[in-house]
Amino acid sequence: MDIFITVNSGMEQLAAQEVKELIKAKATAHEALVEFKIKSKEELLLLIHRLQSVKRIAINLGKFGSLDKLDFASLKFPWKEVLSAETKLKINVENVKGNDNRLEISRKVIAQLFPILTKEFNSSPIIEMKHPDVEVIIHRSGEEYFIGLDVCGKELNARAYRLFVNHAAFKGDLGYYLIRKSGFKAGEKLLSGFAKDGTVAIEAALYGNELRVTADSKEFSFHKFSLFKEFDFAKFAEETFVQPKTPTVINAFDLGMQSVIAANKNSALAKTKNYVGFHKYGLDELELKFSEGEFDRIIMHVTLKDEANLNEIYYQTLFLLKSGGTLLIIGRKGFELSISNKFKLISEEEIQRGESFHKVWLMEKL
Numbered sequence: 001m002d003i004f005i006t007v008n009s010g011m012e013q014l015a016a017q018e019v020k021e022l023i024k025a026k027a028t029a030h031e032a033l034v035e036f037k038i039k040s041k042e043e044l045l046l047l048i049h050r051l052q053s054v055k056r057i058a059i060n061l062g063k064f065g066s067l068d069k070l071d072f073a074s075l076k077f078p079w080k081e082v083l084s085a086e087t088k089l090k091i092n093v094e095n096v097k098g099n100d101n102r103l104e105i106s107r108k109v110i111a112q113l114f115p116i117l118t119k120e121f122n123s124s125p126i127i128e129m130k131h132p133d134v135e136v137i138i139h140r141s142g143e144e145y146f147i148g149l150d151v152c153g154k155e156l157n158a159r160a161y162r163l164f165v166n167h168a169a170f171k172g173d174l175g176y177y178l179i180r181k182s183g184f185k186a187g188e189k190l191l192s193g194f195a196k197d198g199t200v201a202i203e204a205a206l207y208g209n210e211l212r213v214t215a216d217s218k219e220f221s222f223h224k225f226s227l228f229k230e231f232d233f234a235k236f237a238e239e240t241f242v243q244p245k246t247p248t249v250i251n252a253f254d255l256g257m258q259s260v261i262a263a264n265k266n267s268a269l270a271k272t273k274n275y276v277g278f279h280k281y282g283l284d285e286l287e288l289k290f291s292e293g294e295f296d297r298i299i300m301h302v303t304l305k306d307e308a309n310l311n312e313i314y315y316q317t318l319f320l321l322k323s324g325g326t327l328l329i330i331g332r333k334g335f336e337l338s339i340s341n342k343f344k345l346i347s348e349e350e351i352q353r354g355e356s357f358h359k360v361w362l363m364e365k366l
Contacts, residue, residue, distance in 0.1 A: 002060035003044070004035040004146050006094065006139055007053055008157070008173060010351060014180060015053040022050055030141040032095055035060060041227060045236060048152060048222070049212045052176035052203060055157045056094075058137045058148030065144055067105060070112040081227040082149060085121040088128035092150070095140040109138055109147060134221045153221040156214055159199075161270035164262035166196035168303050172213075174353060175199040178299060179207060181347075181362060182328040186210070188296035191320065192252035193313075194306055195278060198263025200299055201252035205267075205275035208248030212241045212271075247274065251290070253281040283309055286316045293322045301330045314340045321365045333357035342366055 007015045012029035019027040019036055023043045027036035038044050048057060061077065064070055083089075091109060093102040113136070117125045135150040159172035178200060184190050186208045192201040206213050216237070222228055254260050263278045281289055298317050302310075317327050318340075326346070331337060339345050343363035351358045 001038050001044070002035065003038050003047075004033055004058055004060045004139070004148055005047075005051065005054045006033050006056045006058070006137070008032065008055065008353065011053045011173060011177060014177060015051070018051055018053055019047070022046055030144070030146075033139055033141040033146060035063075035146070041231060042236060042240075044151065044222075045233075046240060048156075048220070049214050049216070049241070050210070051156070052207060052213050053157075053173050055155045055173070056137060056150055057152060057156070058139075058146075058150050061147045061149065063141075063144045063146045067108040067145055070109065070147075072113050072116045075116075079117065079120045082225045083117065083121070083134065084226065085123045086126070087224070088126045088131070088133045090127070090129055090132035090135045091138065092135045093138045093140075096138075105138055105145070109136065113147075133224050149221075151220070151222045151225075152214075153219070159213075159270075160215060161202065161266050162197060162199065163269060164197055164265045166259060166262065168301070169196040169199050170353060170356070170358070172199060172203055174351070174358075175203040176207065177351075178328060178330065178360065179204040179297075181360065182297045182299055183326050184208070184297045186248050187246070188248070189294060190250050190297045190299070191290070191295045192250065193298065193300040194302065195252040195254045195263050196259055196301060198252065198266045198276070198278060200301065201250045201263070201276045201278070202267055202270045202272050204250045205248070205272040206270065208250065209244045209272075209275050211275075212237075215271075250276045251279070251295075252276060253279045253286070255282060256280070283312045283316055287319050290320055292319055295320050296322055296325050297328070298325070299328045299330070302335070304332060307331070307335060310338070314342065318342050318365065323365060325365050327363045327365065329361045329363075331359045331361070333359060335359055337361050339363065 009032050015034045016027035016029045019025055025036045027034045091106040093105050096102050114125050135153055137148050137150050139146045157171050157173035190204050257280050260278050260280045267273050267276050346362040348361050
């Protein structure tokens with residue numbers, strides 16, 4: 001089965017790497033989208049529950065350079081394994097600016113797709129905008145349009161566990177991107193500083209312990225697919241999501257108790273309470289709470305109020321990091337970071353998410 005996943009811009013290569021790591025499939029990266037093939041229903045479910053870089057996951061119906069050349073009639077697609085005469089559909093156009101443009105694209109797809117479905121099920125498709133069973137995704141990637149059936153019916157990167165949100169924090173996919181950028185791997189020791197709502201530490205615990213990222217929900221579209229009608233979901237979960245024999249434990253701290261409480265609540269919802277320790281520590285307490293050279297990676301999310309403490313951040317991280325360990329600092333747009341001569345700058349980049357901008361510096365302790 002052909003699959004595509006949509007991601008935020010800049011996440012394409014990481015998403016392709018994730019797919020390869022999870023199901024050993026070769027993935028091709030496009031603009032804000034990655035396409036690949038799966039061999040089984042089990043692989044699809046594994047991706048749904050484990051991918052951390054993804055926004056949406058869709059069964060790929062095809063890609064077209066022009067919507068005037070749509071040809072669903074030539075598809076040998078098993079419509080009845082996914083849809084039925086009663087399926088309520090919604091058309092969702094992504095990565096296209098302007099409501100008029102999106103409406104025109106929707107009309108072109110409907111004009112070609114709906115006659116096929118009418119013939120297949122001997123009845124006209126049902127349109128439902130508020131509570132659809134399945135969303136037809138039309139995603140523009142560069143000069144091509146990818147069309148697919150969303151298997152979940154919602155964006156997955158916001159994370160259901162993020163109920164107690166800090167205004168300076170970010171969604172789960174960006175948190176995951178940052179922990180992978182730091183070089184963090186399972187079994188290593190990571191410290192997440194100024195933890196905010198805990199997203200970075202929680203994403204590290206999910207990744208490091210191969211935990212389920214997305215909790216199963218009967219609201220997900222694939223539960224309505226005939227393809228999964230006789231599938232034993234309980235057996236799949238029991239065999240797939242097992243407790244790690246040697247847990248990877250993440251440490252995190254924040255200056256404010258309110259943030260620590262929020263992070264602990266989010267961690268409980270994410271089912272990572274046994275893998276993350278959130279602490280109310282001041283910067284100057286770190287050398288008393290942890291051992292010299294204890295950590296392989298340190299991630300510091302520095303907001304405006306923390307910038308004056310840069311020298312103390314360097315002092316503490318130099319003490320806590322192993323030789324060759326990495327420090328990743330996340331700051332605001334416009335923040336000019338001076339690099340300590342005790343560190344080697346590996347990379348510097350700017351990340352935009354909607355109206356928010358972040359600057360990220362990755363350094364290695366000399």
